[in-house]
Amino acid sequence: MPDGNPILARLKDDLATLEAGSQLRELAHPAGIDLCSNDYLGLSRDLRLRQAVIRALNEGAAIASTGSRLLSGNAPTWEELETEFARFVGAESALFFTSGYAANVGLLSALLGPGDCVFSDSANHASLIDGIRLSRARKVIFPHLDLNFLEARLRSEDAEPGRKFIVVESVFSMEGDRAPLEELAALAARFGAELIVDEAHAVGVFGREGRGLLDEVGLAGCVLASVHTCGKALASMGAFVACPETLKRFLINRARTFIFSTALPPYMAFQIRAAIGLVREADDRRCRVLEFAVTLRRRLQAAGLETGRSDSPIVPVLLGSNEGALAAARALRGAGFAVRAIRPPSVPLGTARLRLSLTATLTQQDCDRLARVLPECCRADVLDGVTTDRGSAGLSAGMPGARLKPGATAPGR
Ligand SMILES: Cc1ncc(COP(=O)(O)O)c(C=O)c1O
Numbered sequence: 001m002p003d004g005n006p007i008l009a010r011l012k013d014d015l016a017t018l019e020a021g022s023q024l025r026e027l028a029h030p031a032g033i034d035l036c037s038n039d040y041l042g043l044s045r046d047l048r049l050r051q052a053v054i055r056a057l058n059e060g061a062a063i064a065s066t067g068s069r070l071l072s073g074n075a076p077t078w079e080e081l082e083t084e085f086a087r088f089v090g091a092e093s094a095l096f097f098t099s100g101y102a103a104n105v106g107l108l109s110a111l112l113g114p115g116d117c118v119f120s121d122s123a124n125h126a127s128l129i130d131g132i133r134l135s136r137a138r139k140v141i142f143p144h145l146d147l148n149f150l151e152a153r154l155r156s157e158d159a160e161p162g163r164k165f166i167v168v169e170s171v172f173s174m175e176g177d178r179a180p181l182e183e184l185a186a187l188a189a190r191f192g193a194e195l196i197v198d199e200a201h202a203v204g205v206f207g208r209e210g211r212g213l214l215d216e217v218g219l220a221g222c223v224l225a226s227v228h229t230c231g232k233a234l235a236s237m238g239a240f241v242a243c244p245e246t247l248k249r250f251l252i253n254r255a256r257t258f259i260f261s262t263a264l265p266p267y268m269a270f271q272i273r274a275a276i277g278l279v280r281e282a283d284d285r286r287c288r289v290l291e292f293a294v295t296l297r298r299r300l301q302a303a304g305l306e307t308g309r310s311d312s313p314i315v316p317v318l319l320g321s322n323e324g325a326l327a328a329a330r331a332l333r334g335a336g337f338a339v340r341a342i343r344p345p346s347v348p349l350g351t352a353r354l355r356l357s358l359t360a361t362l363t364q365q366d367c368d369r370l371a372r373v374l375p376e377c378c379r380a381d382v383l384d385g386v387t388t389d390r391g392s393a394g395l396s397a398g399m400p401g402a403r404l405k406p407g408a409t410a411p412g413r
Contacts, residue, residue: 021322022321022322022323022326022343023322023343023344028340030338030340031333031338032333032336032337032338032339033336033337033338033362033366033370034338034359034361034362035332035337035338035339035356035357035358035370036338036339036340036355036357037357037359038201038231038232038233038357039232039233039235039359039361040201040204040205040232040233040289040313040357040358040359040360041204041205041210041233041235041278041279041282041285041286041289041359041360042285042359042360042361043233043234043235043275043278043279043282044235045361046235046278048274048278049235049271049274049275049278052270052271052273052274053267053270053271053274055270056267056270056271057267061077061265061266061267061269061270062075062265062266062267063265063267064265065262065263065264065265065266066262067262067263068258068259068260068261068262068263069252069258069263070252070259073262073263074263075263075266075269077266077269077270077273078096078263078266078269080269080273081096081269081272081273082094082095082096082240084273084276085228085240085242085276086240086242088209088211088276088280089199089203089211089212089214089215089220089221089226089228089240089242090211090214090215090220090221091220091221091226091242091243091244092221092243092244092245093242093243093244093245093248094240094241094242094243094248095240095241095243095248095251095252095255095258096238096239096240096264096269097238097239097240097241097255097257097258098237098238098257098261098262098263098264099229099231099237099238099239100127100198100200100227100229100231100238100239101126101127101130102239102257102258102261103127103227103229103239103240103241103257104125104127104128104130104131104198104227104239105127105130105131105134105257106131106241106251106255106256106257106258107131107196107225107227107241107251107255108128108131108132108134108135108167108196109131109134109135109255109256109257110135110250110251110254110255110256111135111165111225111247111250111251112131112132112135112137112163112165113135113136113137114135114136114137114138115137115161115162115163116135116137116138116162116163116164116165117137117138117139117140117157117160117162117163117164117165118132118135118137118138118139118140118164118165118166118167119139119140119142119150119153119154119164119165119166119167119193120132120139120140120141120142120166120167120168121141121142121144121145121167121168121169121172121179122141122142122143122144122348123144123145123169123172123174123175124167124168124169124198125169125173125198125200126346127198128167128169128198132167137165138162140153140157144172144175145177145179145180145309147180147183147184147187150166150184150187151187154187154190154191154193155191157191158191163193163194164191164192164193164194165193165194165195165196165224166184166187166188166193166194166195166196167196167198168181168184168195168196168197168198169197169198169199169200169201170197170198170199170201170202170206170212170213170214170226171199171200171201171202171205171206171213171312171314172201172314173200173201173314174314174316174342174346174347174353174355175308175309175310175314175316176201176293176307176308176309176310176311176312176313176314176315176316176355177308177309177310177311177312178202178213178311178312179197179213181195181197181213181214181217181219182217182218182219185219185222185223194223194224195223195224196223196224196225196226196227197213197214197223197225197226197227198226198227199212199213199214199226199227199228199229200227200228200229200232200239201232201312201314202214202216202312203228203229203232203233203234203279204232204233204234204279204282204286205233205286205289205290205312205313206286206312207220209279209280209281209283210233210279210280210282210286212226212228214226224243224244224247225241225242225243225247226241226242226243227239227240227241227242228240228242230272230275233279234272234275234276234279235275236268236271236272236275237264237268238264238268238272282360284360285360286360288360289313289358289359289360289362290312290313292313292358292360292362292367293310293312293313293314293315293358295367295371296315296356296358296367296370296371297310297315299371300315300317300371300374300375303371303374303375304375305317305318305374305375305378306318313357313358313359314355314356314357314358315355315356315357315358316342316353316354316355316356317353317354317356317374317378318351318353319352319353319354319378319383320350320351320352321350321352321383322341322343322344322352323383324352324383325341325342325343325352325353325354326341326343326352327382327383328341328354328377328378328382328383329341329354331376331377331382332354332373332374332377335369335373335376335377337370337373339354339355339356340354340355341353341354342354342355354374356370
């Protein structure tokens with residue numbers, strides 16, 4: 001490709017703009033004590049899971065699906081797995097997608113349409129946002145967990161024709177806080193809306209035997225659809241949409257990310273099945289990781305750091321500026337912890353942060369050391385080495401940087 005190619009020149013300009021705003025991403029190899037994965041139960045390196053895959057392969061499980069589920073890619077093992085998962089989360093049925101992203105985009109773009117109105121939390125994951133965009137439904141983005149705002153907008157839309165949907169995560173991926181699902185379900189019932197819940201960060205961690213937050217609050221099987229990814233606590237990949245049988249049959253016919261994509265290889269179904277078994281028995285790991293999070297939050301808050309409304313193994317440390325978050329992440333990596341700075345558009349502008357995702361395989365010593373060194377890594381002079389903006393100035397005064405602004409939405413989210 002010639003050097004002066006105008007398209008590549010435009011891309012270079014775009015990359016330079018990202019770099020100037022401390023928003024350029026580069027691939028890295030995480031090293032150190034893991035604080036940046038979603039492996040909440042630590043099952044990704046579990047020998048039992050590895051052995052389940054080896055056993056399945058030795059017994060002849062195929063290593064390629066060779067096509068979409070509607071063509072050559074279906075196998076009894078997928079259907080058995082869907083039945084088992086539906087039973088696990090108390091739904092009538094479940095449909096497996098190749099990723100959580102594909103599940104959310106496929107579900108929302110197929111189910112919602114231009115005549116509908118969707119109420120979407122401002123902190124929702126990009127896959128929910130993209131699914132909503134593709135559906136061309138009218139959107140009302142409500143400030144993160146602001147139920148008063150949501151109620152007012154539901155009321156004002158009450159007379160409008162078309163169906164209403166409320167879309168939330170049960171545990172928010174960047175905030176680590178929990179949606180008040182009972183109140184949301186009550187609002188949905190009052191205004192004739194359907195509730196759709198993404199359980200990506202709750203499955204395996206909350207609920208009886210890790211069934212998720214809907215189960216924990218007694219709402220299992222009570223929402224139109226819930227999405228459960230397998231790439232996080234379940235240490236595998238893909239995702240289930242749990243829903244009534246009719247919706248499953250509709251998605252098989254209408255969800256483009258299901259129809260037009262090669263199925264995952266059948267051996268993965270054995271891995272997920274084994275992972276569900278391990279998750280169900282993992283009460284000790286669930287307790288451990290949640291206790292780590294409680295203690296860490298308490299110690300960080302006592303040191304003057306802002307951890308938002310986190311109430312899960314995801315503990316954000318809000319720093320405000322991109323530069324400050326990058327500097328703190330660098331310092332923490334220097335202390336031996338694998339951590340990445342999270343910046344817009346993954347989070348709203350001005351709320352760059354460290355996102356610590358804890359895992360049950362951390363040791364008590366790891367957690368103690370983390371609680372000790374993290375405030376050091378967020379000290380004003382560490383952050384000021386790079387910038388003297390709002391985030392670091394707040395910290396230097398013992399008052400952490402920019403808090404989450406309710407309703408603030410980053411471009412691209
Ligand atoms: C809330 C939420 N939903 C969906 C996804 C997408 O899942 P997957 O990584 O399986 O595509 C993620 C991934 O990070 C997520 O955090």
